[in-house]
Amino acid sequence: MNGTDSLLEIESLNAWFGEVQAVRDITLTIPRGRVTAIIGPSGCGKTTLIRCLNRMHEVVPRARVSGKVLLEGEDLYGPTADPVLVRRRIGMVFQKPNPFPTLTIYDNVAAGLRLTGIRDRRTLSEAVEKSLKMAALWEEVKDSLTKPGTSFSGGQQQRLCIARALAVEPEVLLMDEPCSALDPIATAKIEELIHELKKTVTIVIVTHNMQQAARVSDFTAFLYLGRLVEYDVTDKIFTTPAKKETEDYITGRFG
Amino acid sequence: MIPRGYRRRKVVNALMLSLTALCSLLTMSILLFILGYIAYQGITAIDWDFLTKLPKPVGETGGGMANAIVGTIKLLLLASLIGVPIGFLGGVYLSEFGHNKFGFLVRYAADLLNGIPSIVMGIFAYTILVLPMRRFSTLAGGVALGIMMIPIALRSTEEFLKLVPASLREASLALGIPEWKTIVFIVIPAAMRGILSGITLDLSRVAGETAPLLFTAFNNRFWSPGWLQPTASLPVMIFTYAISPYEDWHRQAWASGLVLLMLVLIANVSARWILRKQL
Numbered sequence: 001m002n003g004t005d006s007l008l009e010i011e012s013l014n015a016w017f018g019e020v021q022a023v024r025d026i027t028l029t030i031p032r033g034r035v036t037a038i039i040g041p042s043g044c045g046k047t048t049l050i051r052c053l054n055r056m057h058e059v060v061p062r063a064r065v066s067g068k069v070l071l072e073g074e075d076l077y078g079p080t081a082d083p084v085l086v087r088r089r090i091g092m093v094f095q096k097p098n099p100f101p102t103l104t105i106y107d108n109v110a111a112g113l114r115l116t117g118i119r120d121r122r123t124l125s126e127a128v129e130k131s132l133k134m135a136a137l138w139e140e141v142k143d144s145l146t147k148p149g150t151s152f153s154g155g156q157q158q159r160l161c162i163a164r165a166l167a168v169e170p171e172v173l174l175m176d177e178p179c180s181a182l183d184p185i186a187t188a189k190i191e192e193l194i195h196e197l198k199k200t201v202t203i204v205i206v207t208h209n210m211q212q213a214a215r216v217s218d219f220t221a222f223l224y225l226g227r228l229v230e231y232d233v234t235d236k237i238f239t240t241p242a243k244k245e246t247e248d249y250i251t252g253r254f255g
Numbered sequence: 256m257i258p259r260g261y262r263r264r265k266v267v268n269a270l271m272l273s274l275t276a277l278c279s280l281l282t283m284s285i286l287l288f289i290l291g292y293i294a295y296q297g298i299t300a301i302d303w304d305f306l307t308k309l310p311k312p313v314g315e316t317g318g319g320m321a322n323a324i325v326g327t328i329k330l331l332l333l334a335s336l337i338g339v340p341i342g343f344l345g346g347v348y349l350s351e352f353g354h355n356k357f358g359f360l361v362r363y364a365a366d367l368l369n370g371i372p373s374i375v376m377g378i379f380a381y382t383i384l385v386l387p388m389r390r391f392s393t394l395a396g397g398v399a400l401g402i403m404m405i406p407i408a409l410r411s412t413e414e415f416l417k418l419v420p421a422s423l424r425e426a427s428l429a430l431g432i433p434e435w436k437t438i439v440f441i442v443i444p445a446a447m448r449g450i451l452s453g454i455t456l457d458l459s460r461v462a463g464e465t466a467p468l469l470f471t472a473f474n475n476r477f478w479s480p481g482w483l484q485p486t487a488s489l490p491v492m493i494f495t496y497a498i499s500p501y502e503d504w505h506r507q508a509w510a511s512g513l514v515l516l517m518l519v520l521i522a523n524v525s526a527r528w529i530l531r532k533q534l
Contacts, residue, residue, distance in 0.1 A: 054429060056425060056428065056429055059424075059425060059428060061354055084431055084432075084433050084434075085431065086431075087428065087429055087430065087431040088430075088431030089431075091429065091430070092425075092429040094422060094425065094426065094429075096422060098420075098422040098423060098425070098426045099426075100423065100426065100427070100441060100445075101423070101445060102441075102444045102445055111427070111430065111432070111440075111441075112430035112431065112432065115427075115430070115432040115433075115436045115437075115440055116430075116431055116432060161426070164426075164430065165429070165430065168430055168431060
């Protein structure tokens, strides 16, 4: 798309919860090193779509997927693909901050590395510091790394979750409405962070908030009733959308 | 202006509030009364001899219950060795992988097992251990109590694991942490406090079981050597001494009750102490 290098290619993706189909035949290309926003009214399949990208959709009982997701040409749903390895390459930040309550700040960030087999203390503490710095949290927590992760504010907890996801050095970071549980100041911090992070990691962000999509993203996909209605450069979506539904949605006529 | 039905609402509210408060107060007072009465009756008979000496022959006063205290500890240890691993691991299976027909059957079976009268458990252990071995033993008593522990350990482990929010599992899985490590290092630690209190409650419950011991561990007026001989235990001693015609034995029965209570309390406190270091 517009000369950018593609990282993820989604081809005719369908996703179901039991008999209910949440994602209908979506084909979409996610460019490398950019922020792609997915917008649409509640229940349109935004979250389900990104959960298909790191094979988290199938964690829900009776959920299933068809179609292809190619990460640098490699099918994540291919017969030899392993969900555990897929998730190491494609990280995720959830709607509500969910730090591990039994672990300290340090252990929260180190968890991904430790539990995937990295034991070396220097490597771990370097990775923890680097990730916390990337998540713009280092200055606030460097003196309290041994405190429980749940003893901080919601915004700090969410940045801790971002640091935790970054520690395993994923190629893609999926963000599922990362600010919906935060106040405006914490939200602004996360948005600032997204601008910084896109230098090192490709970001796909689901958001309810159209202003947020306009502020942080380079590309925007508009989903409605499980289908992809329109996908283009963010400026174009918000100024001259090609489809009537998109225009109705971004001007607040429904949704 | 006072709306219609206002007075009625206030009266019903006051009535129901007092009723619920009264019932909770009643529950607490019954507990305090039992604890207080046992302590009051038992404390007078507890002395160093009671904790360290064997029972005296019938007719003599004094003596102790050292053999029954050790017997109960041995029985509970054996019961835990059987009941806790089976219940805990089974509970992990049910919570993490039991969303199928097999899981449903196991749950149902555990609930049925839990409903089996304790004396029937005793007969079961009697049939499979006492009869073939031709002797009453600590082993048979421990097995009977251990089987009784399984269903509650299983169900409480399952319930506490299910309380761990899905968001925590997802956080771990999304980091590329394999499912087994997610269960062992993230999910179980988050539920450990609850699981442990469930298991101590389970242990406390079987600690007082008398019926299944009557024809498995039987009783013994002397030290029980090893695990394959009949042994004294506090609940059976309480039963035997309480129905005896001797005043001194009645006192000792109360003291045994108090010691049993203390044992359960110690198990409870030490379980909490083990978890204290965890965040």
